[in-house]
Amino acid sequence: MRHHKLKVLLGLVAVAVLVGALSAGVGSAKSDRTAGPAAKQATYKIFLIPKFIGIPVFTLNGKGGKEAGKKLGDTVTYNGPTEASAAKQVPFIDTAVRQGYNAIVISANDPNAVAPALKRAQDRGLKVVSYDADAAKDARTVYVSPPDTQSIGAGLVEWVGSQVGYKGQIAILSATTTAANQNAWIAVIKKTLKKPKYKGLKLAKIAYGNDNDTKSAQETQALLQAYPNLKGIIAPTSVGLPAAARVLQQAKKCGSIALTGLATPNSMRAYTKKGCGKKFGLWNEVDFGYLAVYVAHAVLDGKLTGKAGESLVAGRLGRRTIGKNSTMPMGPPLVFTPKNIDKYHF
Amino acid sequence: MRRVGLGVLVRWETVLVLLILAVGVWCRSLSPLFLTRVNLLDLATPYIFIGLMALGLTFVIIAGEIDISVASILAVSVVVLGQIYEAGANIWFAALVGLLVATGLGLVNGFLVAVVGLPSLAVTLGTLAAYRGLAFLIHSGEGVASFPTQFTNIGIGYVWGQQVPVALLVFLGAAVALGFLLHATRFGRYIYALGANREAARYSGIPVTRARIAVFGLSGLLAGIAGLVYVGFFGSSRADAADGSLLDVVTAVVLGGVDIFGGSGSMVGVVLSVLLVAELRNGMQLDNIGGDTQNIVIGVLLLAAILAGNAIRALQTSGLRTRIARASKKEVVRTAGQAEGTT
Numbered sequence: 306m307r308h309h310k311l312k313v314l315l316g317l318v319a320v321a322v323l324v325g326a327l328s329a330g331v332g333s334a335k336s337d338r339t340a341g342p343a344a345k346q347a348t349y350k351i352f353l354i355p356k357f358i359g360i361p362v363f364t365l366n367g368k369g370g371k372e373a374g375k376k377l378g379d380t381v382t383y384n385g386p387t388e389a390s391a392a393k394q395v396p397f398i399d400t401a402v403r404q405g406y407n408a409i410v411i412s413a414n415d416p417n418a419v420a421p422a423l424k425r426a427q428d429r430g431l432k433v434v435s436y437d438a439d440a441a442k443d444a445r446t447v448y449v450s451p452p453d454t455q456s457i458g459a460g461l462v463e464w465v466g467s468q469v470g471y472k473g474q475i476a477i478l479s480a481t482t483t484a485a486n487q488n489a490w491i492a493v494i495k496k497t498l499k500k501p502k503y504k505g506l507k508l509a510k511i512a513y514g515n516d517n518d519t520k521s522a523q524e525t526q527a528l529l530q531a532y533p534n535l536k537g538i539i540a541p542t543s544v545g546l547p548a549a550a551r552v553l554q555q556a557k558k559c560g561s562i563a564l565t566g567l568a569t570p571n572s573m574r575a576y577t578k579k580g581c582g583k584k585f586g587l588w589n590e591v592d593f594g595y596l597a598v599y600v601a602h603a604v605l606d607g608k609l610t611g612k613a614g615e616s617l618v619a620g621r622l623g624r625r626t627i628g629k630n631s632t633m634p635m636g637p638p639l640v641f642t643p644k645n646i647d648k649y650h651f
Numbered sequence: 652m653r654r655v656g657l658g659v660l661v662r663w664e665t666v667l668v669l670l671i672l673a674v675g676v677w678c679r680s681l682s683p684l685f686l687t688r689v690n691l692l693d694l695a696t697p698y699i700f701i702g703l704m705a706l707g708l709t710f711v712i713i714a715g716e717i718d719i720s721v722a723s724i725l726a727v728s729v730v731v732l733g734q735i736y737e738a739g740a741n742i743w744f745a746a747l748v749g750l751l752v753a754t755g756l757g758l759v760n761g762f763l764v765a766v767v768g769l770p771s772l773a774v775t776l777g778t779l780a781a782y783r784g785l786a787f788l789i790h791s792g793e794g795v796a797s798f799p800t801q802f803t804n805i806g807i808g809y810v811w812g813q814q815v816p817v818a819l820l821v822f823l824g825a826a827v828a829l830g831f832l833l834h835a836t837r838f839g840r841y842i843y844a845l846g847a848n849r850e851a852a853r854y855s856g857i858p859v860t861r862a863r864i865a866v867f868g869l870s871g872l873l874a875g876i877a878g879l880v881y882v883g884f885f886g887s888s889r890a891d892a893a894d895g896s897l898l899d900v901v902t903a904v905v906l907g908g909v910d911i912f913g914g915s916g917s918m919v920g921v922v923l924s925v926l927l928v929a930e931l932r933n934g935m936q937l938d939n940i941g942g943d944t945q946n947i948v949i950g951v952l953l954l955a956a957i958l959a960g961n962a963i964r965a966l967q968t969s970g971l972r973t974r975i976a977r978a979s980k981k982e983v984v985r986t987a988g989q990a991e992g993t994t
Contacts, residue, residue, distance in 0.1 A: 358942050387942045388895040392885060396697045400936040403684050417796035418887035421807060441796065 349379040349605050351598055352401040354411040356438060357389045361569065362590045363412070365651045366437070369594030370410065376620050377602050382406075391418035398422040402429050408601040411445075412437035420444040432604045436597035439632075446604050446611045448632045449597045452588050454486075456637050457541070458493025461565060462503055464584040464640065465537040468563035472505035473536030476528050478549055478566070480516040480542040490541050509535065514545045521548035529556060540566035546585060550576035570641050570649040578643050586638040590651055593635055596622055600633060663908035663960060667923040670956075671930060678934025685934050692814060695929040696884065699806070699818040700725070700877040701896055702925035705903035706822075706829050707873025709921050712904055713833070714866045715846035715913025716771035720760060721900060722893040723782035724874040728753035729881060730786045733795035733888025742802045750875040756782055757871015761864035771867075779897075786890035794889040798882060806883020818880050823922070825876065830918035842866060846913025902949065903928060906956050927952075 353370045355363035367383030374381030382401075386393030391414040399422055401409055409426055413419045413435055420441035423433045433440070436449035465475055477494065479487045491511065498506055509532050514521025521544055528535060529552070538553075540546040546566035553559050554576060564582040569590075576582050599619035603609040609617060611631035619625050627633045641649065678685040685691075695702070704721045711718045732749035736742050756778070763774045800808075808817040833839040841862045844852040853859045882888055907924035909916025928949060935945045 382939050384936075384939055385942055387946055390895045391887070392697070392700070392881070392893060392896060393942075395885065396932060396936055399693070399697065400933065403687075403690055404682075404937060404939075415885075415887050415889055415891070417793065418885035418889065418892075420796070421803075421884070421886040 348377070349407040349602060350405065351379050351381050351408045351410060351601050352397070352404075352406045353381055353383045353594065353598065354385045354394055354397050354401075354409065355383070356385070356394075356412045356414050357387055358383075358385045359387055361571075361651060365590035366412075366594030366597070369591035369596075370598040371594075372591070373595040373598035373602075373620060377599070379598070379602060381598055389414050391415035394419055395422045398426055402426045402431060406431060408432040408434065408605055410434045410436060410597045410601050411440060413440040414438070416441045416444075432601060434597055434601040434604060436593065436600075442630065446631065447600050447609055447627060448630070449593070449600055450632050450634050451593070452636060452638045453634045454489045454493055457567070457586070458490045459497045460586055460638055460640070461490065461539050461541055461567075462494055462497040462506070464565040464586065465539050465563055466503055466506055468565070468584060469506075469536045471503060474507050474509045474532055474534050475537040475539065476509050476532065476535060477511045478521060478524060478528070478538055478540040478542070478545045479511055479513050480545065482513055484516075487541060494539065506537075514540075514542065514548065516542055516544045518544055518548050521545040522552050525549040525552040526556075529558065529562075535562055537563040537565070540564070540568075542566065543568040543572065543587075546582065547572045547576065550581040554579065554581050567638075569651055570646050571651060573641065574646055577641065577646050580643070584640060584642055586640045588635045588638050589649075592622055595620065596625065596633075596635065600625075662963060664917065664920050664923060666956075666959065666963075667906075667908070667920060667927060670952075671923065671927050674927065674931050674934065678930065678937070681934050681940075682937035684937050688814075690933065690937075692819075693816060694933040695822070695926055696807075696816045696818050698899070698925065698929045698932070699816075699822045700881040700884065700893065701899045701903060702822050702922070702929075703825060703877035703880060704874050704893075704896075704900045705907070705921055705925060706825055706918070707870035707877075708900055708904050709907070709909055709916060709918065710829075710833065710842055710866045711771075711870045712909050712911060713846045713913055713916045714842045714863060715849060716764060716863065716866065718757075718760060718771065718775045718867060718870045719897055719901075720756075720775040720778040720782055721870060721874040721877075722895075722897045723779050723786065724753050724756045724871050725878045725881060726786040726890055726892045726894070727756060727782050727789070728875045728878040729888045729892045730789045730794065730890050732878065732882060734790055736798065737795045742799055746802070746879055749878055750872060753875025753878060754868050754872040757874070758864060758868040760871070761867030764867065765860045765863035783890070783894075786892075789890070790888075791890055794887060796887050798886060803883040803886060806880045806885070808883075818884060821876070821880060822925075825873070826918055826922045829873075833918055838862070838865070843914060846910075846915070848914075899928070902953055906953055908956075908960055 351374060353367060355366055370383060371381045385397055394414055398409060398419065402425065409431055411419065416439055423440055423444035427433060433445040434447050434449065435445040437451065439448045477491060479491060497503060498508060510528065512524040512528055514524045525548065538549055540549045546568040549564055550573060553562055553564060559581040565585045567587050568585060569587060573582055573585060596619050599617065600609060603617040609615050611627065613627055613629060616624050616626040625633055708718055708721060728749040731752050732745045735745040735748055760775055760778055763769050764771045804817055805821060806818050809815060810817055833842065841857050844857055845859060845862055849859060881892055903925045904921055905911055907916065907921030909921065931949060932945060935948065
């Protein structure tokens with residue numbers, strides 16, 4: 306019988322420990338919340354849900370979103386699952402509805418799987434804006450997309466061409482053979498190369514580094530060996546570009562081979578300053594979140610309904626216009642050079 | 652001996668109930684929205700597909716095995732369902748084929764474990780990857796998204812004045828049926844005997860091979876049912892369905908008081924733990940606590956639960972004889988007693 310008392314006691318201790326641990330959890334979580342005294346005067350409450358939290362690009366989206374919220378007097382909450390799973394995004398959508406948020410801004414892991422929850426939200430009067438990765442068309446009002454395929458593909462060719470005098474052999478270091486965005490960019494690159502201006506550039510090979518650092522480096526080395534006259538490399542992947550820069554630096558080929566692509570300035574800073582990858586691009590992830598929240602605010606105001614041709618003035622980004630399919634592109638990508646790279650930190 | 656075993660379960664469930672109440676109080680303090688009828692009734696809906704997989708996995712773990720391929724099985728059945736429906740078949744026929752495929756994949760696991768004799772962790776680690784690959788092979792891309800409402804109601808519909816989620820009833824219904832199977836049938840007793848000591852079970856005349864295959868088939872079937880609810884709730888049939896939910900499934904089973912080494916556990920405990928995790932996530936979300944912090948809290952809860960469970964079991968099995976038996980791997984004494992009781 307003594308044991309029974311002990312057991313009950315143990316259960317109580319367990320509960321006490323848990324409650325203690327849980328309260329500690331709340332304390333550390335406060336930083337996630339933007340709600341504060343200012344929230345009372347806010348005009349709108351906007352919930353920003355990235356594909357998942359914890360990686361720099363989405364954190365920067367959140368930063369931009371909150372900056373826009375401050376400008377507009379809105380409360381912007383940034384939160385989401387820790388894995389890229391649509392199933393894990395849905396509870397965030399549902400609780401945002403119950404919490405009385407006015408709008409949801411989301412980068413969807415699966416356009417269809419989040420759609421029923423987003424439609425439930427719309428039925429309760431919330432407005433939905435998708436950004437980065439679109440949701441099903443009937444589940445959102447506007448989609449804020451990354452810079453369009455055409456301007457990125459054409460940009461990549463120009464960035465490498467201008468470095469080599471528009472003449473010579475070039476190669477592409479891509480991610481995987483199946484990546485939709487990579488293949489779309491490669492198609493534009495091939496089309497652009499047919500233009501008279503770029504006739505002197507010859508595409509020798511497309512290599513695939515699988516968005517893996519080691520494989521990307523190995524593929525770059527193979528390119529150097531197979532094409533001794535190679536003049537330029539285009540690496541439109543944030544993993545491949547720094548890997549290629551590292552290989553070129555080690556092989557002391559930065560002077561003879563021009564490198565361009567897409568990556569964050571932080572990952573390229575050291576190389577770019579030493580002349581490896583003197584011109585490359587990416588869209589500004591802070592501005593991305595900033596624009597998405599501005600669009601959500603305008604949709605709540607009734608100023609944007611998703612029709613082509615509608616426009617808004619998005620704070621420091623200036624006027625932006627909606628195109629086909631209720632889609633508003635981010636505008637042209639940013640171009641980084643040794644001169645301007647220190648202005649950007651992401 | 653059985654009486655003592657049941658006693659443990661009752662007490663573990665008591666701890667879970669206390670935890671649900673304590674967490675409820677805490678969530679109430681986090682957000683005034685927590686204790687509303689709409690929120691309470693709907694709080695578990697997004698997690699029902701995880702709960703259903705956990706119910707199936709419960710059998711596997713009690714039998715002393717593991718099945719980490721359940722989320723991949725769900726994906727295959729979901730994709731098969733979507734493709735068959737898109738080809739023009741009746742949705743219920745498509746659902747039935749999905750269930751059969753899921754059960755079949757589970758039986759393949761069972762065959763490899765029980766007949767070929769491979770360890771279940773290795774087998775289902777292999778099929779975890781292989782089945783997911785199969786799902787992508789069958790259909791990669793956006794998948795089907797427009798299912799008829801009468802079908803999606805399984806996951807997203809409401810009954811009784813549009814108040815009670817159908818998915819919750821599916822879950823509780825499955826739990827009652829499986830609870831009966833586990834606790835009140837001969838098959839259920841076989842499962843416990845298997846998990847406690849497989850050799851002893853074999854010598855006491857239990858059809859060990861057949862029972863082990865059946866356990867994996869059951870786990871597959873439940874993953875299939877979870878797939879139906881998944882498609883109903885999320886309205887999407889993509890090959891990456893339920894990716895990343897495996898940990899939640901295992902958490903639900905272990906937190907439910909099922910011994911990870913097999914031989915003990917109860918259906919009620921697993922149901923309570925599914926509800927507890929859903930409650931905890933819901934409360935924290937209503938307070939906008941970050942997803943990463945949520946994971947830490949759930950992780951701490953799981954660890955604390957295992958520690959508490961172990962302590963309780965240690966207290967229960969007082970007496971030198973049992974302790975020695977336990978230390979030498981499994982409780983031979985208890986198993987023998989149990990096995991005898993079943994024959």
